[in-house]
Amino acid sequence: MATKDRSYKAEKVIERLGKKLNRQVVGSLVGCVHCGMCTEACHYVLANPGDPTFAPAYKGDQLRKLFKRHYDWTGRVFPWWVKAKSVHTDEELEELKDIIFGKCTNCRRCSINCPMGVDLATFNRMARGLLVSVGIMPEGVAVVSKDQWEIGNQMGVLKEDYLETLEWMEEELQSEFEDDPSMTIPVDKEDADVVYSINPREVKYDPRTIADAAKIFNLAGENWTMPSEGWDMTNFGLFSGDDDLGGSVARRLYEKVIDLRGKKLVISECGHGYRSTRCEGPNWGQMDVPFVMESSVITMLNYIKEGRIKVDKTVNNESVTFHDSCNNARSCGLFEEPRELLNLVVTDFREMYPNRSENYCCTGGGGAMSMSEYTPHRLKSGKVKAEQLKATGAKYVVTSCHNCVDGLTDLIRHYKLDMKVTQLVNLVSEALVLPEKKVTIPEAAEAGLLAGKKILVVDDEPDIRIFFTSVFEDNGATVFEAADGDEAIEMARKEKPDLITLDLNMPGKDGGQVFEFLRKDDELSEVPVCIVTGRPELRRLIYDRPVRPPEGYLDKPVDEETLIRNSRKILELA
Amino acid sequence: MSESLHFAEHTLQEMALVFMGIVYILRVRWFLSFKAGKERQAATGSSNTTPKKGILYSWVNIAMPWAMESTRSKPFMYIQFIIFHLGVVAAIGHSFIVPYAKGLAASANYVLILQIFTGAAFLVGVLRLIRRFGDKYMRAISTPDDYFSLILLTVWFFCAFLAAPHNLVDGETVELTFFWMTAFFLIYVPFSKISHYLYYPFTRFYFGKSMGHRGVYPMQRGK
Numbered sequence: 001m002a003t004k005d006r007s008y009k010a011e012k013v014i015e016r017l018g019k020k021l022n023r024q025v026v027g028s029l030v031g032c033v034h035c036g037m038c039t040e041a042c043h044y045v046l047a048n049p050g051d052p053t054f055a056p057a058y059k060g061d062q063l064r065k066l067f068k069r070h071y072d073w074t075g076r077v078f079p080w081w082v083k084a085k086s087v088h089t090d091e092e093l094e095e096l097k098d099i100i101f102g103k104c105t106n107c108r109r110c111s112i113n114c115p116m117g118v119d120l121a122t123f124n125r126m127a128r129g130l131l132v133s134v135g136i137m138p139e140g141v142a143v144v145s146k147d148q149w150e151i152g153n154q155m156g157v158l159k160e161d162y163l164e165t166l167e168w169m170e171e172e173l174q175s176e177f178e179d180d181p182s183m184t185i186p187v188d189k190e191d192a193d194v195v196y197s198i199n200p201r202e203v204k205y206d207p208r209t210i211a212d213a214a215k216i217f218n219l220a221g222e223n224w225t226m227p228s229e230g231w232d233m234t235n236f237g238l239f240s241g242d243d244d245l246g247g248s249v250a251r252r253l254y255e256k257v258i259d260l261r262g263k264k265l266v267i268s269e270c271g272h273g274y275r276s277t278r279c280e281g282p283n284w285g286q287m288d289v290p291f292v293m294e295s296s297v298i299t300m301l302n303y304i305k306e307g308r309i310k311v312d313k314t315v316n317n318e319s320v321t322f323h324d325s326c327n328n329a330r331s332c333g334l335f336e337e338p339r340e341l342l343n344l345v346v347t348d349f350r351e352m353y354p355n356r357s358e359n360y361c362c363t364g365g366g367g368a369m370s371m372s373e374y375t376p377h378r379l380k381s382g383k384v385k386a387e388q389l390k391a392t393g394a395k396y397v398v399t400s401c402h403n404c405v406d407g408l409t410d411l412i413r414h415y416k417l418d419m420k421v422t423q424l425v426n427l428v429s430e431a432l433v434l435p436e437k438k439v440t441i442p443e444a445a446e447a448g449l450l451a452g453k454k455i456l457v458v459d460d461e462p463d464i465r466i467f468f469t470s471v472f473e474d475n476g477a478t479v480f481e482a483a484d485g486d487e488a489i490e491m492a493r494k495e496k497p498d499l500i501t502l503d504l505n506m507p508g509k510d511g512g513q514v515f516e517f518l519r520k521d522d523e524l525s526e527v528p529v530c531i532v533t534g535r536p537e538l539r540r541l542i543y544d545r546p547v548r549p550p551e552g553y554l555d556k557p558v559d560e561e562t563l564i565r566n567s568r569k570i571l572e573l574a
Numbered sequence: 575m576s577e578s579l580h581f582a583e584h585t586l587q588e589m590a591l592v593f594m595g596i597v598y599i600l601r602v603r604w605f606l607s608f609k610a611g612k613e614r615q616a617a618t619g620s621s622n623t624t625p626k627k628g629i630l631y632s633w634v635n636i637a638m639p640w641a642m643e644s645t646r647s648k649p650f651m652y653i654q655f656i657i658f659h660l661g662v663v664a665a666i667g668h669s670f671i672v673p674y675a676k677g678l679a680a681s682a683n684y685v686l687i688l689q690i691f692t693g694a695a696f697l698v699g700v701l702r703l704i705r706r707f708g709d710k711y712m713r714a715i716s717t718p719d720d721y722f723s724l725i726l727l728t729v730w731f732f733c734a735f736l737a738a739p740h741n742l743v744d745g746e747t748v749e750l751t752f753f754w755m756t757a758f759f760l761i762y763v764p765f766s767k768i769s770h771y772l773y774y775p776f777t778r779f780y781f782g783k784s785m786g787h788r789g790v791y792p793m794q795r796g797k
Contacts, residue, residue, distance in 0.1 A: 023610040024784070027777035030605075033770045034715045036705075037644040037651070045711075052714030061715060073604075074719075074765050082767075083717040112793070113644035115636055115655075116774060117781035279788060282614035293616070333619020333789020357790055358643055 009134040010087045014070055016133055020126050021071065028118045029067045032057060038120070041113035043360050044103055047381040054103055056110035060120045062099050063127045093136050100127045101138050102374040105366035106239070107326040112357060129241025137240065140370035144236050148249055153232035155200035163187065165203045166226060168569055169211040173218075177434075182221075185214045188260060189225035194299070195262035196226050197233035197253060197277070199270045199402045205553045206402075208562065212429035213268060216300060219432060220308040224266075230256030233267045234402075235276030238327075239367030243284045250281030254289050264292040266299050269423050271325030271401030272365070275332050295334055297400050300428050301341045311431040316346040320427075321394035323352060323408060324359040325401035338400050341424055345431040350392045360384050362399070364407020375535075379414045382407070386415035396420050398427065409555060413534050420557065449564055451476030453571060454495060458488040458514065459503040459532070464556070468501060471560050472567070485509025489517060492524050499571055501554075504533040504542070512542055519547035528570045530554060579746045582753035583673040590760035597764035598772060605776060619789005628786015631793075632778040641793060654698045661695020662727070664688055665734035669756045672740060672749075685738045692734040699728030723766050730755050 006014075021029075034057055039045055044054040052058055061083065068075025068084035075084030087093060108121040131137055132145070147156035170185040177183040186192070194217065202209045217224045230252040237246025257265050267274050278293045303309045322342055328334040335356040342349050352359070363382040368374065389397055389412070397408055397419055408421045455477045457468040462483075469479045480495050482488035485508050492500060500518070504511035511531065518524045530552035531542055542550060551570045554562065575583075617624070631641075639645040639652045668688055671679050678684055703724055706712045730752075737752035763769050785791035 021608055023605065023608045023776070024780040026605060026608045027773055027780055031770060031773045031777040033767050034712070034717070034720050036709070036712050036715065037648070039711050040647075041644055050710065052711045055711050055715060057715040058711075080718065082719050111781070112785075112790070113642050115642070115645065116770060117632060117635075117778040119781055279615045279618060283612070286614075288614055289616075330790060331788060333623060335794070336620065354643065354795075356795065357793055358795065 006086075006088045007090050007093075009090050009093055009136065012134050013087060013093065013130050014066065016130055017066065018071060020130065021067075024119065025123050025126055028060075028120070028123050029064050030072065031116045031118050032060060032064065032114075033116060035115065038110040038114050038118075041110045043107075043109070043363065043384040044377070044381045047383040053099070056104075056120050059099050059104055059124065060118070062096055063123060090136070093131060093134070096127070097131050097136050097138070098374075100124050100131070101141070101367070101371060102377055105326070105361050105363060105368050107361035107365055108330045109326070109358070109361065112330060125238070125241045127241065128239070129243060132240045132242050138371040138373060140372060141236070141240050141367055144367070144370050145240050145242065145245055148232070148236045149245060152229065152252065153200040154234050154236045155204050157200045157203050159229065162200075162203050162231065163228060165207050166210065169207055169214060172211050172565065173214055176215075183215070183218050185210070186225045188228045189223075191261050191263075192223050192225040193263045194222055194224040194266050195257045195260060195264070196224055196266050196268065196296070197231055197273075198226070198268045199234050199273055200232050201234075201402045201406075202268065205555055206405075208565075209268065209423060209425050212425045213296065215429055215432065216303065216309060216425070219434070220303040222303075222308075225260065225262070227253075227256045227260060233273040233277045234270060235273065235281065236367065237284060238272050238276045238280060239370075246276065246280060246284035247286065250277060251285040251287060253277060254281070254285065254287060257291055262291060264294060266294055266296050268296050269400040269402070269425055271327035272403060274334065274400075275327035279332055295328075295337070295400070297334065297338050297341055297424055300424065301337050301344075304341070304344055304428075309428075310433040311345050311428065312433050313345050313347050313431055315431045316427050317348065318346075318396055319348040319350055319392075319394040320346045320396045320398055321350045321352045321389070321392040322355070323362060323389075323397050323399040323404055324356055325399060325404050326359070326361050326365050328400055329359060330357045334400070338398075338424060341428070342398060345424075345427045348394075350394050352388055352392050352397075354388075360388055362401075362404040362407035363411065364403045369403055369406050378407075379410065382411040382414065386411050386417060389419060390415075390417055394419065396422050398422055398424060400424055406555075409557075410535065413556070448476040449568055450571070453477045453499065454480070454497040455567070456480045456482060456488065456491055456495060456497040456500045458482045458485075458491075458500060458506075458511070460484060460506040461503070464503070464532075468558075468563065471563055475564055485511070485514040488514050492518060492527065493521075496523070497527060499528050499530065499567060501530045501532050501567075502550075504531060505535055512545065515542055515550065516545045516547055519545075528552070530566060530570055532556060532558060575742065576746055579742075579749055579753070582750055582757070586753065586757045587669060587673070587760075590757040594760045594764055598769075601764060601769070601772060605773070610780070613784065613787060615787075617787050617789070620794075623786050623789045623791060625783045625786040628784070628791035629779055629782040631791045632782020632785065633775065635778070635782075654701060657691075657694045658698045658702070658727075661692050661698070661731050661734075664691035664695070665731060665756075668692075668734055668738065669753065679740050685740075688738040689735050692731045692738065696728060696731035696735060699724065699731055703728060717767075719766050723762075723768050726755075726759065726762070727768070730759055 038056040042056050048054050065085040068082055069079055069086045075082050104124050106121040111119040111121050144154045148154040166185045173183040235246055235249045267277050274295050282289050324335050363378045368378050405421050412419050455472050457465050459465050460483050465481045472479045480491050482491045484506050502511050528551040531550045532554045534556035552566050635641050645652045733752040736748045
């Protein structure tokens with residue numbers, strides 16, 4: 001119950017803070033001496049000179065003052081002396097929200113630079129959990145958490161869509177490896193040696209990584225499977241600070257592996273997924289996990305070392321650098337294996353500095369990609385990372401994390417870097433030496449793959465329109481172009497295309513509005529739409545609309561192969 | 575030696591120490607009343623990293639300025655840290671040596687070494703005050719306790735510097751000030767940020783244990 005001078009939510013936050021305190025957190029709350037040594041460890045500080053509100057110690061103090069006022073003796077008796085302060089209103093909690101969600105990605109870089117061992121990231125996460133428990137959080141966090149609670153994965157992928165994607169990828173594999181019955185994606189196979197779990201982003205935006213992983217498992221002769229449920233190894237509980245959600249998601253995954261009598265859970269390349277599933281999950285879920293868990297990076301490395309797959313690194317001859325995900329490197333010690341694997345599959349690997357546990361955050365961590373209200377902060381704070389990337393001179397940045405893929409892609413575009421992002425699974429797949437009987441379809445056979453189809457390309461960037469148009473036309477399609485929303489609607493009505501590729505961020509009527517209009521239009525509602533966006537955080541705007549979701553998504557930059565493959569899939573030609 | 579100086583050197587110090595000890599015991603009990611979070615996950619990272627190694631590395635981390643970027647990139651700050659804390663040790667040591675080992679306190683070398691330590695620590699204290707008052711970031715995170723603790727220590731170093739010769743011929747004012755300040759310091763410490771050294775072993779223990787278990791400590795830096 002709210003007291004006279006304190007709101008109900010503020011009352012609950014104070015009460016729940018007491019229940020959340022453990023020795024590690026209390027140590028970090030009382031241990032800070034305000035020495036300021038952590039200040040320059042934070043990418044937010046470096047990119048926002050002169051603004052002390054980004055300093056880790058300052059951010060930490062926003063929770064620390066609450067702790068001191070209610071749980072520490074000096075602060076209870078002489079609050080002004082140690083700047084102890086309580087919260088009274090929901091507005092104050094909202095201000096706290098903007099700091100702990102909007103000014104920190106929980107990357108833990110300040111923690112490893114604190115002489116006292118103060119782990120700001122850990123209690124910042126705890127503070128997030130306190131606010132979430134009273135319903136104060138960025139909208140994106142609420143939406144994603146809801147999806148993970150209710151649908152079982154953080155992107156709201158329905159079971160039938162997931163299974164359909166697996167089937168689609170299996171068909172792709174079988175078309176690549178003619179007449180090879182071993183090229184499958186087994187689902188719910190019992191007693192498998194490997195149960196493979198993925199990030200829903202792979203289903204939605206990057207199914208190629210599933211096919212690449214499947215190719216590797218099959219060529220290695222692995223006895224593997226993917227679960228039909230509990231397949232999402234990501235866990236938004238890590239970002240929202242909600243241990244109940246964290247535990248529930250982790251248990252869902254563990255219990256499915258136990259159900260299938262799987263011997264090992266392999267976690268696809270995802271920093272927060274790896275940390276949540278491999279490290280934090282058993283704690284949140286209060287469960288001793290009876291099987292082995294491993295990152296797919298280690299699995300792939302072992303396949304090569306054991307001679308189960310062969311690779312030819314000369315295939316990947318572009319310059320490559322590696323970005324260490326904070327969750328992998330700074331919280332799970334996973335930094336040497338990716339480098340070892342990279343050196344086996346690329347010819348020109350260039351180290352980024354600083355690296356490993358000292359690497360800078362991609363700025364997309366801590367759930368930042370789902371909090372569009374903080375995007376300007378995020379992109380500005382990415383200056384440090386952009387400079388790191390640029391200094392390598394590499395053409396590709398490899399990372400073992402899907403958040404980092406999105407975060408880095410955004411930064412590369414924002415800072416106009418000549419670089420692409422990829423993952424190890426893609427490079428290993430590219431470098432695979434295939435058995436002779438397994439031949440790929442000659443490229444020539446792919447000509448005319450979209451013959452007879454009418455496609456409307458909607459994008460305000462002329463370069464994108466030109467690229468899409470030439471790719472589609474080369475494959476036999478008739479293409480129409482529109483540079484803004486109004487033109488897109490007019491063109492769609494006029495030409496009745498078989499497929500519309502739709503950019504989201506456009507002047508005037510944006511992609512979201514166009515999409516909703518198309519879906520509600522009697523004549524155009526059945527036209528398949530593929531969203532093509534350079535701002536992944538905007539995808540949420542599409543999902544929030546009260547209409548049927550789009551048939552496909554693509555992240556810019558899009559390569560030719562992906563564009564054709566996805567378009568064929570949407571048009572049900574694949 | 576006057577009665578009042580004898581009291582300040584002995585009884586007052588003993589009372590202050592007992593008080594500090596009692597408060598510290600209460601403080602540690604309070605800290606230990608919180609549950610330690612249990613870790614269920616299997617170890618990650620290199621097999622060279624273990625919780626034990628992580629704890630050890632975490633504890634001695636402060637003596638390895640190369641280990642953290644924050645200390646590696648600011649050698650002057652690190653040197654200041656060392657001098658400041660050596661000054662604390664020297665001044666506290668002096669408060670024990672004067673009453674219990676007067677012979678040593680009378681040695682010229684002892685006086686010289688003590689004055690070097692406390693004098694240097696005083697200068698560092700001044701530099702730290704300038705930084706805390708002058709730096710925008712430091713002001714934003716500083717509390718009245720931070721300012722007061724630093725001023726207290728800086729003045730105390732100065733008193734220790736003056737009291738080092740233990741020359742009572744010209745009066746006892748300097749000695750009396752030093753010992754009364756020491757007593758105040760001992761009583762004030764448990765309620766201030768200066769008590770950070772009490773928490774240091776615990777905070778570092780848990781952080782090191784976790785980071786060792788997860789393959790991060792001992793840290794590996796890329797070439």
